[in-house]
Amino acid sequence: MWKRREMTCLFGTTAILAALPVILPRFYVLLLGTILIYGLFAMSFNVLFGYTGLLSFGQAGFFAAGAYVTAYVLKQMPSSGMSIFIAIILSLCLSAILSVVVGIVCVRLTGWVFAMVTLAFGQIIYAVVYKWRDVTGGDDGLYGIPVPKLGFPGMNIDLQRAFNHYYFILFVVAVSVVILRIIVRSPFGNAIRAIRDNPARAQFIGLNIRNYRLGAFVISGVFAGLAGAMFSPYKGIASPELANWAFSANPVIMSLIGGTGVFVGPLVGALVYRMLENFIAMYTGYWMLFFGIVLILSVMFFPQGITPYLSMGARRLGKGIRRMWPSA
Secondary structure, eight states, X not given: OOOHHHHHHHHHHHHHHHHHHHHXXXXXXXXXXXXXXXXXXXXXXXXHHTTTOOOOSOHHHHHHHHHHHHHHHHHHSTTOTTHHHXXXXXXXXXXXXXXXXXXXXXXXXXXXXXXXXXXXXXXXXXXXXXXXXXXXXXXXXXXXXXXXXXXXXXXXXXXXXXXXXXXXXXXXXXXXXXHHHHHHTSHHHHHHHHHHHOXXXXXXXXXXXXXXXXXXXXXXXXXXXXXXXXXXXXXXXXXXXXXXXGGGHHHHHHHHXXXXXXXXXXXXXXXXXXXXXXXXXXXXXXXXXXXXXXXXXXXXXXXXXXHHHHHHHHHHHHHHHHHHOTTO
């Protein structure tokens, strides 16, 4: 069940994000859309790492699968008002199939062996994307992706407008957050947390560890594919770098910054990561060096991520306001 505070935070945050494009320049609107996509990508990884205890370096493969399927479908049927929905559905289907195939092999393993095998599968996907030039465009990728209008009865929404596309991404991410919250608070979510904390005891009480891990792996892969499906039409390109192992480091870093095992931690981490990247890059070309220093400091001083400390600060601020104005 949803707590009143959770509902208030969800609707309040969504309302703030919906109002920001009215007051922000277009550049920051585009940046916010990218942050939401990366946040969903990181949240998909957190289902596997934060809640199940499995470190995957192959999430980029599912992200790229969603991005390429969406890009390919939109290039084949750009004028259809339903093409974006068809592309997203096909992206989810392919991501689910890949997750099942890869997961059946990987969930038999644990620890760094699991991480290395997921990395190997991710690189296989990267090799396919890089070499299958007739479909994926090879090292050039798929570019010039047309963004169609959303077709509804009696209404068409042009996603070529930055504001409309941002609101579409916000809606998809908000629905995904609700679905993920339901999953992690369900008996299934309790089971995968038990497996993360003590696999031997979880197996002793009758939990099928492999099946639960496979379920978490598939859920993680599907939402990573959904994030990729949002990414390619928003950026107008699907490139092989999206499937490379280095791209899989993004959700890991975001989760570490925001807090692993904290539900909204990856979203907060994505916000901090992208904002710092853009802020530091404005002043120096060596932004990765300075960001590395920031990451080391955050891990040293905020080992659980910054989200729990932000939440604690917000509660203290609320208590202070209530003491000053009891009627507030």
